[in-house]
Amino acid sequence: MFFVTPAYAQEAPAGTAETGATTGTDTHAAPAAGEVHTETGVPAEHHGGVFPPFDSTTFASQLLWLAITFGVFFVLMQKVIAPRISGILDQRHTRISQDIDEAGRLKAEADAAVATYEAELAEARAKSNAIGTAARDAAKLKAEADRKAIEANLSEKLKAAEGRIAEIKAKAFSDVGTIAEETATAVVEQLIGGTAAKADVAAAVAAAKKGA
Known part of the structure; x- marks a missing residue:
């Protein structure tokens, strides 16, 4: 055609x-x-x-097709589109809830780990302070004991030295008389050219000691 x-x-x-x-x-x-x-x-x-959509003779058919189209769209929306959107929203809501729960769980674990770390740190500090105090006290006790031992040793040595000095002094004083007698005898021999009697020299030395 x-x-x-x-x-x-x-x-x-x-x-x-x-x-x-x-x-x-x-x-x-x-x-x-x-x-x-x-x-x-x-x-x-x-x-x-007239433009067909504005033609009054076709209003009835237009309304009929509008109602059919709206009905089909409504059924399609209710049966297909809305359930899919609802399912997507539910999935997202579930995922968000799971993420929030997981974040809360991780935060709780982190808080517990921090609390455990702080407790262990405090315990370690307390132990270190106790160890330091014990070591300080032990060092003080040892130093005090060492000081007392040294003082006792020095005291003993001092006593021994004083005893030896006393012995040396006593021996020296005991030898002074003999030395004085010998010296006096030698002086008399040099002065008078003769020998003096030991008894006289001893008596003279004894008198000199008493006078001193």
């Missing part, structure tokens, strides 16, 4: 129409007034009429 306009029909050569008539093929002549001029069969005067 061909779309033939009036202009094409008017411009078509006459020989073509005759040829079509003789050959038995379909030919199109110019349409008469009031006849259809398109393959859809719509009259020419309807071409410049």
Whole structure:
């Protein structure tokens, strides 16, 4: 089927129409007034009429199709789209809840670990302080014991030295008389050229000691 306009029909050569008539093929002549001029069969005067959606004669069919379309869309929304959206939202809500629970659990574990670390640190500090105090006290006790031992040793050495000094002094004093007697005898011999009696020299030395 061909779309033939009036202009094409008017411009078509006459020989073509005759040829079509003789050959038995379909030919199109110019349409008469009031006849259809398109393959859809719509009259020419309807071409410049009202826009179909605003045509009051089609309101009923338009409302019917609107109701059908709305019903189909509503059923599609209720049965397919809404459940999928609801499922997605539920999944996200569940995932968020799980993430929040996991974060809370991890925070609780971290807080417990920090509390354990702080408790162990405090215990270690207490132990170190106790060890330091014990070591300090032990060092003091040892130093005190060492000091007392050294003082006792020095005291003993001092006593021994004093005893030896006393012995040396006593021996020295015991030898002074003999030395004095010998010295006096030698002096008398040098002075008078003779020998003095030991008894006289001893008596003289004893008298000198008493006078001293």
